Amino acid sequence: MTDLIPLTGPGPTPTGPGPGRRPARKTLRVVVAAGLALALAAGVGYAAELGPFAPDGPPRPDAEATRQARAFLTAWEAGRMARAAALTSRPEQAERVLNSFTAGLDISGQKLTPGAVTAGEDGTVRMAFTAKMPVTELGTWTYASTVPLRRQEDGAWKVEWALSLVHPKLSGTQKFRLEREDGAAPEVDDRDGTALSSEKYPSLGPLLPQIAGRSGAGPRGAVRLVDRATGEVKATEATFGTKSARPAGRPVATTLDATWQAAAEKALVTGADGKDAALVALRIDDGEILAVANSPAAGFNRAVSGTYAPGSTWKIVTTGALLLKDAVAPGDVVDCPKYLTVGKRFQNVETSEHRGATFEKDFTASCNTAFIGLRDKVGDEELGEVAGKYFGVGQKWDVGIPSYDGSVPAPRDQTEKAASMIGQGRVQANPLIMASVTATAVSGTFHQPTLTGGAKDTTTTVPLPRDVVTQLRTLLRATVTDGTASVLADLPGEVGAKTGTAEVSEDTANNGWFVAHRGNVAVACVVEKGVTGGASAGPVVRDLLGAVPGDPS
Template sequence: MTSETYPHPRPARRRGRTVLGITVALAAVVGGIVYVVNDSADANGAAADAFLEKWSQGDLQAAAEHTDDPTAALKGLTRYQTELRVGGFKADAGSPTGEGETRTTPFEAEVVLKDAGKWTYSSRVKLVEKDGEQLVHWEPAVLHPKAGAGDRLVRVTRLPERGQVETSDGKSLDGHAPSLVGVVGEPTEQGLSNAGLNGAEASEVGLSGLQYRHQKKLAGKPGTAIEVVSGDGDGPGKLVYQADGGGAKSVSTTIDLPTQKAAEGALADLEENAALVAIRPSTGEVVAVADNPPSGANRALTGRYPPGSDFKVVSTAALLQTGVAPEDPLACEKYESVNGQRFENQDTFTLPSGSTFADNFAQSCNTGLISLRDRLSNSALHDTAELFGIGATWDVGAATFDGQVPVNASENDKAASMIGQGRVQASPLVMASVAATVRSGTFRQPVVVPSAVKDRRPERALDSGIAEQLRDLMRKVVSEGSGQEALAGISGDLGAKTGTAEYGEEDPPRTHAWFIGFKDDLAYAIMAEDGGSGGADAGPVAAKFLKGLA
């Protein structure tokens, strides 16, 4: 037994026997513990004392040697300790009784069960003589008095009813947001470790999502029973110990069920892998998390993608801080060359002479924006992204990827970063937060499980003038830009930004389709892997989502 072994038993207390009218007692010191034994060849209890002492010390081999069947005894003692998960055992022997074949030594057992409290019971061992030596008679009843021939003791875990993952108003999320909620299933080694359990204690644990992250709260504390069962395990066992479990609690999220249903409906007909996240800008509460396919990877919160032109919201904020104005003239040419690297617009479109910075933003012109790169230092995009919380570590109560915008290493790196390519990466959650920050004028770190958030990033307000300019620019995308067709006929205060992000090594490259936006006090981001164009392909998904809210 390890350092968890319970302290050695106290000395057995009994009176010395009278031999020829003289009371004789011998104090034997064993392992620093005084045991009183009799100075007689057939003295009752000496074998019992030695057996119980070694058992208490965890020396099961030595204990078994004090029985009349060491092989069976060692097997039984070992099974008792391992199957019941004994953390400590102490036997306090009483005075032996009887003579001859009825000789017995009673004892009080105190058993510390790992994760299940302390179990005490009274038992006794029978004593026999074999080849002139006093021994403990081995039988299952040595382990517990209710164990008969062929019986064994087993530990049974009884799980309390599992808590639920709930919406913000206490409704079950069962059947919704499966990638966020996660799954419960047969325990894996990692799942058991997370739950603080072993395979004997759990038939199922949270394997992913919030079910995994909040396993201990959702599962509560398992109850434990010790039963005596027949050797073949058939039939009900005889209950000899029970420690009640309980304490399972539900996990409340910020998810709004009607908004969640609208998000899931918007993705339902897509063939591509896709994700949609919706946030309440005034609070930062995440009100919808949807993925296509619904189960499996949580792309919405943990996906890592180049955000493409949706990142122009951040690039524009950086340029506005340098004094660029929406009404400034800005040409949108087919190509912009940076140290021999050619950047172009989707389908190599151009804008007419006399176009402004606002026109370039509304139509998502890459070349016009990149042509202003000299206004930005190598750290400008990184620093401005921090105003939107990008790149920080978020504590939302669920697993997330919180984006990255490295300091630029070259002009080419800067040019690519300005249009959300190169080393810039974001999740749909991050880009929904960008739209939410523009809508409210303040970065509020998103939150999914309020009770689990211990270190929410502090709020950070944008310059009020810049925030208002960004809102107007995003409104222009809807009123006359690349989002106009998709959101036609939808009412409310609408703003948007379309995005098409290149990835891979193919020529021409494949593209992810992005669309972020706001409608009143709701901000959202949509991403479809290999989905084509932001306006033409992701835009209709946004429209379906917003219409589904009505």
């Protein structure tokens, strides 16, 4: 999504040929965004704070039910069980079960992500959702379920309460039981042998037991499905930790850097303004993770396991796909109109436009309509193929702790393809993924991120061509010197960056994104409900890089 910062003035002058760049072209190719006349005549766009595209026609019949389902999941996620239960058909039972489920399984900081909505022939509406349930000191239990809704006699929609809503296997005859295996957690050290503790580095509190458990020296446990009457175990739903012959008393080594970790924690506390946020910093040349920070520090690990639309930071991958095909060059004219309709009307911040802009200007100003206008230059599945083949996104990563490794599904229609070009639709990522994307873009080679250093590389990728890398570096640098990432302009060195703003829903403020690279470090930050990337996540990254001026050892 375009970043919600008004931009005026001429675009940057295209740079001349550098090492590995194509020779400058004698003529400019003009790429005109299709459908402009139709876009100017039809539809009403969202207000700037609501996102880059607007639905055509009246609300869907299930829109009210969808809002009710989202409200239920939001209240449950926030731990407001009474509020969530009040939205159901059986409030008293719902509140009791929701409380006993989280307390009995020692769950805190749950993350509930809404999914597809379907309408049944019987009049019910169902919203799929993904549940990520952090079990204290063990790890995250992930599963999928569904929120059913039915219209009541008074015409209002309510969540139709059922035990299976909480988990598909929860019923009147079966429940879950948490079993822990006692064991003293070992010391966990950073890359230089400095001891790491949750007291000094709060964001590491939920991670240290996972790291220790992965080494075979930490706490272990399991979530069992049991018969309510007899207690007989019917199935094991999740296991945490592994057994090993690791010598007792030996610290567990990590790739973390105590200096970067402390600076990342402080930057989030100072810059996130109390909002939910996450940050990852990693080494560009080998993918070793230097810092993982979350706000709030306890609970769900948004930085590594979160699932977010990456917004305009994804334009790094989109640009890579276009450059790989020689479909566009930084100096080419790619018009940036106010609107563009592809099933829905897409727009830029405050309906801004940059007539006659070069592609470099479109990138640095984060123009949605220009990127969407280039959608026919890539195949329907090509964006996902490039993301996986060159950037490792969507492959299975072995990070050292549970992680979400991204998803770029083939678009179901042209509207979704248009959204995917700007990091919306069904494209999913998190700060770990976007820090890795940034590192790959500026080095040309994907390195599987790792927290433990000895993790097995389970990916298969190929390097980006050097001329593509050179152009990506130039664009990222220009975004700092002449674009939406100017918050970093006063930092020394060749700093490059990209801002992003990602729509969440009609009634929720946008998430703010910011990615950057300097020296041998790549950083990515997301601030939930940050509204804009430059104003919310940008200062966090600025504080981090300002606090640690040099590269890690």
